[in-house]
Amino acid sequence: MSDVGSNAGLDEAAIVRKAKLAEDLARAKAAGWNDPIPFNYGPTAGEEAAPDESRDTVPWLSDAAVYAWDDEFGDVGERNPALEDMLFTGEHLQRAGGAIKALTFDVTVEGPEKVHPVRNFDDAGLHPVMLANVKLCQYNVPTPIQSYCIPAVLSGHDVVAVAQTGSGKTAAFLIPILSKLMGKARQLAAPRPNPARYNAATDRVRAEPLVLVVCPTRELACQIFDEARRLCYRTMLRPCVVYGGAPTRNQREQLEMGCDILIATPGRLMDFMQNNNLLSFRRLKFTVIDEADELLSTGWEETMEKLFQGSGSDMNTDADHTYLMFSATFPKSARRLAKEYMEEDCCRIKVGRVGSTHENIKQQIIYVDESAKNQALVDLIFSDEPQRTLIFTNSKVKCDMVDDYLYNKGMPVTSIHSDRTQREREDALRSFRTARCPLLVATGVTARGLDVANVKHVINYDLPSTQHDGITEYIHRIGRTARIGNEGKATSFFNDRNDDIGEDLCKILIESKQDIPDFLEQFKPEDPTQIDWHDGTDDESDGIGGGFGDDAGAGFGGEATTEEAGGEAGGFSADDGGFGGGGDGGFAADDKVASW
Numbered sequence: 001m002s003d004v005g006s007n008a009g010l011d012e013a014a015i016v017r018k019a020k021l022a023e024d025l026a027r028a029k030a031a032g033w034n035d036p037i038p039f040n041y042g043p044t045a046g047e048e049a050a051p052d053e054s055r056d057t058v059p060w061l062s063d064a065a066v067y068a069w070d071d072e073f074g075d076v077g078e079r080n081p082a083l084e085d086m087l088f089t090g091e092h093l094q095r096a097g098g099a100i101k102a103l104t105f106d107v108t109v110e111g112p113e114k115v116h117p118v119r120n121f122d123d124a125g126l127h128p129v130m131l132a133n134v135k136l137c138q139y140n141v142p143t144p145i146q147s148y149c150i151p152a153v154l155s156g157h158d159v160v161a162v163a164q165t166g167s168g169k170t171a172a173f174l175i176p177i178l179s180k181l182m183g184k185a186r187q188l189a190a191p192r193p194n195p196a197r198y199n200a201a202t203d204r205v206r207a208e209p210l211v212l213v214v215c216p217t218r219e220l221a222c223q224i225f226d227e228a229r230r231l232c233y234r235t236m237l238r239p240c241v242v243y244g245g246a247p248t249r250n251q252r253e254q255l256e257m258g259c260d261i262l263i264a265t266p267g268r269l270m271d272f273m274q275n276n277n278l279l280s281f282r283r284l285k286f287t288v289i290d291e292a293d294e295l296l297s298t299g300w301e302e303t304m305e306k307l308f309q310g311s312g313s314d315m316n317t318d319a320d321h322t323y324l325m326f327s328a329t330f331p332k333s334a335r336r337l338a339k340e341y342m343e344e345d346c347c348r349i350k351v352g353r354v355g356s357t358h359e360n361i362k363q364q365i366i367y368v369d370e371s372a373k374n375q376a377l378v379d380l381i382f383s384d385e386p387q388r389t390l391i392f393t394n395s396k397v398k399c400d401m402v403d404d405y406l407y408n409k410g411m412p413v414t415s416i417h418s419d420r421t422q423r424e425r426e427d428a429l430r431s432f433r434t435a436r437c438p439l440l441v442a443t444g445v446t447a448r449g450l451d452v453a454n455v456k457h458v459i460n461y462d463l464p465s466t467q468h469d470g471i472t473e474y475i476h477r478i479g480r481t482a483r484i485g486n487e488g489k490a491t492s493f494f495n496d497r498n499d500d501i502g503e504d505l506c507k508i509l510i511e512s513k514q515d516i517p518d519f520l521e522q523f524k525p526e527d528p529t530q531i532d533w534h535d536g537t538d539d540e541s542d543g544i545g546g547g548f549g550d551d552a553g554a555g556f557g558g559e560a561t562t563e564e565a566g567g568e569a570g571g572f573s574a575d576d577g578g579f580g581g582g583g584d585g586g587f588a589a590d591d592k593v594a595s596w
C-alpha cells in the first residue's frame with residue numbers, strides 16, 4: 001500500500017510515483033470520492049490476523065443482539081425501543097424502489113393442490129406479532145414469490161421455489177415459518193431457563209432448534225440471521241447463526257442460551273452436529289436450503305444426506321418435518337439431485353424463467369483486452385458519479401491486484417475473498433455497507449445472496465467462465481444491484497477469452513431486452529424469438545417431480561397453474577412504496593397480479 005508523506009530518503013522514481021499518487025488522490029477527491037482507507041490484510045490464508053487498529057473492531061456478527069424474552073411476558077414481549085431502532089431503522093437498510101418497467105413474470109405453481117396467492121400481508125393469515133414485524137420492516141406488499149410461498153408454507157407443504165435475485169426469497173420462507181411457530185412457541189420450543197435471568201455459569205442448555213436454514217456463504221448466513229432477528233422481534237423465538245472462520249466459542253455460547261432458529265453454513269454445522277450435547281435436531285420442524293443449487297452441487301452431499309435422511313443424527317424424520325429449497329437459479333443437474341431429496345408431491349413455485357434476470361438491471365458488455373482492463377476500470381468508475389460499486393474478478397490474486405490498483409489511484413476501495421480471515425471479510429463488508437469504502441472488489445464468494453442497499457453498479461472485471469458456473473454465476477453477480485424494485489447497472493468486460501459464455505450471455509441480453517454489441521452478434525441465436533436454453537431451464541422433462549413446467553400441467557399429477565404476475569390490476573404503485581396493491585380478490589389464472 002502506498003502513502004503520501006515526506007520525500008526524505010526516496011529515489012527519483014519513488015518521488016515521481018508519490019507525486020502521481022497525490023495527483024490521483026486529488027482527482028478522486030475532486031470527483032467526490034471519499035478518502036481511501038488502508039486495510040493491512042494478514043499475509044496468511046485462514047489464520048486470524050493480529051488486531052489492526054485501522055480496522056473496525058466490532059463484535060462478531062453472530063453475537064449481534066437478539067430480542068431478550070422474559071417468561072413474565074404474556075403472548076407478546078414488551079417493546080425494546082433501542083433494539084427496534086437497531087433492527088428496523090438506519091440508512092443502510094434495503095428499501096423497495098419505485099422502478100417499475102412493466103415487468104411481468106409468469107408465475108408457475110405446481111403441486112398437490114392449488115395455492116391461493118396472498119395479495120397483501122393483512123389478509124395472509126399471519127400471526128399478529130409477525131404482521132407487526134413485517135410492518136416494522138416496511139414491507140408494504142408481498143413480492144410475487146412471497147404471495148405464493150406464504151400460503152404454500154402456511155398450509156404445510158414442502159416447497160421448492162425459484163425467483164429472480166433480490167425478489168425477497170428470504171422473507172418468503174421466514175415469514176410463514178416463523179408466523180406458524182409464533183402461536184406454538186411455548187409448547188414446541190425446548191425448555192430453557194428464563195432468558196431474562198440467564199446465568200451463563202449454571203444455565204447452559206442444549207440447542208434444539210425448530211428451524212434450520214442452511215446456506216453456502218458466511219455473509220449470507222449473517223444476512224439471513226439479521227432478517228430472522230427482525231422477524232422474531234417481541235417473541236420468545238431465539239435465532240442463532242453459526243458459520244466458519246469466526247470463533248466457535250462465541251457461537252457455542254449463543255447456542256447454549258437456547259436456539260429456536262438456527263442459520264448455518266454447512267461446514268460449521270457439521271462440526272457442531274458432532275456434539276450431541278450441544279446441538280440436537282430432534283425437535284426440528286422446518287429445514288430450509290437456501291441457494292439450493294449451489295449446496296446440492298458443491299460437495300456437500302454428506303451434509304445434505306444427513307439433513308434430509310437423518311442418517312447418523314437425531315434428526316426429526318417424522319412427517320411433520322417440512323423441507324424447503326430456494327434459489328434464483330436451478331440448473332438441471334441440481335434439479336435432478338433436488339428431486340431425490342424432495343417429496344414427489346412438493347409444491348413447486350417459479351417466478352419467471354428459472355435462471356432469468358430482470359429489466360431493472362441495465363446490462364452493458366464492453367470489449368476490453370486483458371491488458372487494458374485496469375485502465376478501462378478506472379475510466380468506467382470515473383465516467384459516473386461516486387456510487388456503491390461491486391467489482392468481480394475470477395481469482396483471489398486478481399482480486400487483490402485490482403484492490404491495490406484502485407487504492408493506488410486514490411479510491412476508497414476494499415476487497416473480499418475466501419483467503420481473507422473472517423474478521424477481514426466482515427470488516428470489508430461493513431465498510432462497503434456503510435459506504436466508508438463504496439468500492440468492493442470480490443471473487444464469486446460474495447456473489448450469492450449478498451444484499452447491500454444501494455449497489456448502483458456491478459462490474460464484471462472478469463466474466464465468469466463456463467467452467468465456473470458461467471451464466472449462472474453471471475446472474476447471481478449482476479443480481480447484487482437493482483434489488484427489490486430498485487434500478488442499477490451491470491457492466492462486463494468481454495474479450496476473446498470469454499467466447500465460451502458468449503452464447504448464453506446473448507440469450508440473457510435478448511431475454512431482458514438489452515442491447516447486443518456488434519462483437520457478440522456472432523453468438524446470437526438464429527431465431528431470437530425461439531431461444532433454446534440448453535441448460536434445461538426450459539426443458540421440464542427431467543426436473544423436480546416433473547419440473548417447473550411453463551406448460552400448466554406438464555409432467556404433474558397434481559394441479560398446476562400458470563399465472564402472469566405483472567401489469568394492470570396489481571401493478572406497482574409508487575405511492576404505497578411496495579408491490580402490487582390495487583385490484584381486489586384472489587389471483588385467478590388469467591389475473592394480472594403484483595408486479596415490481
Ligand SMILES: Nc1ncnc2c1ncn2[C@@H]1O[C@H](COP(=O)(O)OP(=O)(O)OP(=O)(O)O)[C@@H](O)[C@H]1O
Pocket residue numbers: 093094095096138139140141142143146163164165166167168169170171327328448449450451479480483484578579
Ligand atoms: N415485501 C417486501 N417489500 C419490500 N422489501 C422487501 C420485501 N421482502 C423483502 N424485502 C427486502 O428485499 C431485499 C432482498 O431480499 P432477499 O435478499 O431475500 O432477496 P433474494 O430473492 O433472496 O435475492 P438473492 O437471490 O440475490 O439471494 C432485502 O433487503 C429485504 O429486506
